[in-house]
Amino acid sequence: MTTTHGPDTRTWLDPALDTEARVDALLAEMTLDDKVGQLHQVANINPGEDADDLRAGRIGSSLYASGATAGNERDEGVLAGVIDEIQELAVGGSRLGIPVLFGRDVIHGHRSVAPIPLGLAASFDPELVRQAAETAAREAVVDGIAWTFSPMLDISEEPRWGRVAESFGEAPVLASRLAAAATQGFQGDDPSQPDRLGACAKHFVGYGLSAGGRDYDTVSVGENTLRNLHLRPFRAAVESGVLSVMAAFNDVDGTPMHAHQHLLRDVLKGEWGFDGVVVADWNGIGQIVFAGVAEDDREAARLAIEAGVDLDMVSGAYLAHLGDLVRDGEVDEALVDDACRRVLRMKFRLGLFDGAAGPDSRPVGNAPTPESRALARRAGVASHVLVKNDGALPLADDASVLLTGGFVHEGDVLLGTWVLDGRAEEVVTPAAGLTERLGDRVTVDDGRFPDRTLQLARTSDVTVALVGEHPNRSGEANSVSDLRLPPGQLDHLRMLAGLRKPLVVVVYTGRPLDLTEVLDLADTVIVAWHPGIEAGSALADVLSGDASPHGRLPMTFPLSTGHIPTSTHQRPTGRLIRADVDHREGRYVDALTYPRLPFGHGLTYSTVDYGAPRVSDGELGLESATTLTVTVTNTGDRACREVVQAYFRDPVAQVTRPLVELLDWRLVDLEPGQSEDVTFEVSATAFSYFGTALTERVDEGEVLLLTGPDAATLQQVSLRVTAAEVRP
Structure with missing residues (x-):
């Protein structure tokens, strides 16, 4: 092993120090090329072919995948012994001894495969999603994996798009809660524990709106719609402590997401305070060139680092050009420092410097139990x-x-x-x-x-x-x-x-x-x-x-x-929609317009009767809450589990709002003949939205609360919010 520091001077190896102090100590010893190396991710790293780059610190992370669309074909799997050999080269054979971060697509299970995420979403059960992610993490770390590119949080009303299978569906509140549950399952309270993985919220943002449901295609959407729908699950994941976020392949209104400084740097990192890693998707930085926004990989590297992409997945653009861009004065080295800090912070949080992914720490055996x-x-x-x-x-x-x-x-x-x-x-x-x-x-x-x-x-x-x-x-x-x-x-x-x-x-x-x-x-x-x-x-x-x-x-x-599209995202238009006429007689000459099966639909082997909803207080202030109650009765002869759903509608707002939007739900077990009062605590913040100034607001006025077994079978009660609020 060749080093220039003795153990007593490598203060970043002291676990008694806090994470930021360790990152500071390591960054102080790094050259520009060292930092750029941490931002370079390769696919299927090979300890023989890549040995020189590992010793030189030119590889910061690796993903194991069969290719750019790894979900469609199997590879030979991951061998923990090979990963250990690679870590020996990186840690024991390099000047600074920085471990390599290994990622793999553990989307809905490793060996004990759960239903696809869209199937898990059908459970409406965050705890079940958390347990499934926890099991996947425990099994994957046995193979030396420390990071998964999951959960996928793209909101979609476009079923032609094949990637809806990986999503949690169309409702922002459902996807948000399941995002938090999956993040908790993968990472736990301490992601450095040997049975946990780093999670990655993807694809940021708007990918579910790809034109025609075609992968990689363009997205035409305003920021108001992004904030009120598509950004919400990502914010929930960030608030749950997700360690990384992946940029999406699509553009948003003409700007490729890998070059989208406003959404990545200003909103995600600035407004939300995300301090984790923004990782490119497969060759996402190189694809800025394909999109016609950069002339070559050098320009693409500049656009991506300025936008806030920290880690370059397999394009090689950062390794090839980022150092020269800094030396030539075209990129501020502070941007490289920030990106490197984030990558190192994630490695420390995962315990990689403390042997969390080493053979002595990993669980043994991952066959289904x-x-x-x-x-x-x-x-x-x-x-x-x-x-x-x-x-x-x-x-x-x-x-x-x-x-x-x-x-x-x-x-x-x-x-x-x-x-x-x-x-x-x-x-x-x-x-x-x-x-x-x-x-x-x-x-x-x-x-x-x-x-x-x-x-x-x-x-x-x-x-x-x-x-x-x-x-x-x-x-x-x-x-x-x-x-x-x-x-x-x-x-x-x-x-x-x-x-x-x-x-x-x-x-x-x-x-x-x-x-x-x-x-x-x-x-x-x-x-x-x-x-x-x-x-x-x-x-x-x-x-x-x-x-x-x-x-x-x-x-x-x-x-x-x-x-298509048909979903609960539908908003009122300038032509008055009467639910008892237009949805049945429709706006097509040759067909009706209502969905064949509405969001939230599902039956049991019994029958459940819903009473009229009621509220404990018909007026709601900003600092108070009201209780929404609905009585449900199992009128059949078999026990059942009912998913009791609550929706709301804001009839008058600064921007058009959904005709119905999922607010909350409860899983209720009912014996034959049993009645139960199902309650929902409702605060005014549940009705917040982003208005014309793209600031979050709560309006004074009427709100309709609706309950029922699905989005099309609802009874309503009126509520009045008595004060307004606009948040900066």
Whole structure:
């Protein structure tokens, strides 16, 4: 090992000092080239090929991925032994001994894969999301990973976009709470603990509005809409202590996000006080050139560092040009110092200088355990959304069942998109799960021969048809122009429906689909998303009634592809909208306009009656709160879990506001015949929004509070806010 300092002078290695003092001490010893090296991230670092760069301090971090769209193809996995070898070169063989930060896409599980994030969002359960992220962190660190590029917080009403599978849906308040839960799960209270990961909120910002639902495309949006919708989950993640934020591929109104000084440096770092790392997306700095905003990588590097991008993912632009830009007087070295400080701060916070990622600190073993499987199974059940049920479910105890469709024996496919380390052989398939539960009452048929399938359906009491999308239609670079089921599947369902026997359709998908004809053909329809490692067990629990379905749709399902966008983001227009007329008769000549399935929709195996909402005080000041109460009653004969939802509408504001916006929700367990008063504490700050001056404000005046089982089935009560406030 070659060093120029003895242990007694390396004060940054003293864990008794606070983080900022350690960063200061290390920065004082660094040359400009040392600092630039910390801002350079490579892909799939190799201890042989990259040894000289490691010893010279020219590599600050590495991600392990199969390529730019790693969610679409598997790699060979991560070997902790290789990471340890790399750290020995970086720490033991370099002048300053700075550890390398290793990242990987651990999006919704490592080995014990949970449902896709959109499926987890359907649970409306932040604690479940927190536990899933905690399990993923504990398993990933075994392989030497210290950082994950999750959670994805893009708000979207565009289901053609494949990356909605990675999101928490369309509602800012739901995405915000789940953002905080995922951040807490990955990082815990102390991210330096050996079973925790650094989290990354992505993609900042507006990516969910990509034109036409096409990945990487442009975004035309004003800052008011960004602040009132798309920035909110990111702010929640920042307030929860997320260690990093990833810049988005898209431009915003003509400025690429990797060069967007106002949103990155002024808003994220300045206004919000974010002191973590802003990391580029894959070659995001180089793509400033492709966008036609920079002539070459040198200019792109200047624009990115000025905008506030701290860490250059794989483009190499910083390593190649940033030092010269400073020496030539084109970039202030203070910007490099700030970026380097943030990267070092994150490494100290993760405990990398104190051996947190070393072989002696890491947990041992990350194969699925009974406990991790139980959590994945519970998450799988919670993600299933029963959207129609004309009595075919739950299955009768003596019913004979045909399980058919292309997914019956699938394992790997049901893990969903962005699964780098899950293993197909560890997945409970639908055939295995249902056979385990029903025994010889179930017949399994993959549907390759429709005539044979039809024969089996004739002799079965109930047919369960598994349809939907392969995960290759989800995730990055997998947008679609048509939201109907893939070719051939509707023909299969029409054939089965023609028998006039009970037909249950289970839809595996990474996005909202056009289910209009499916809902017409089937007696019962379940949206199961891609449910993860316990797919078959969760399906068996729901079909049999061992578990009551209680998932809710976190995105609106449109009547057709042509109806996009359709969501709870809809705002009033200059032409008066009457809910009892326009939403049904519509503004299309050839179609109605209301959603096929509204946000928040989902059924149980019971029925729940909602009373009229009421408030404890009809007037609300800025310093007070009121209680919104609704009585719900289980009027059926089975226990159920109801997701009681509260919405609001601000009828008169400085800017147009949503017709309904999710305010809060409660998960309520009800026995048959049980009534319960469900309460929501409501303060005036819940109605705050950004006005024309882009400052946050609360207005005096009427607010409508609404409660019900989904965004389209609501009863309202009026409330008056008695004072106004504008925040700087």
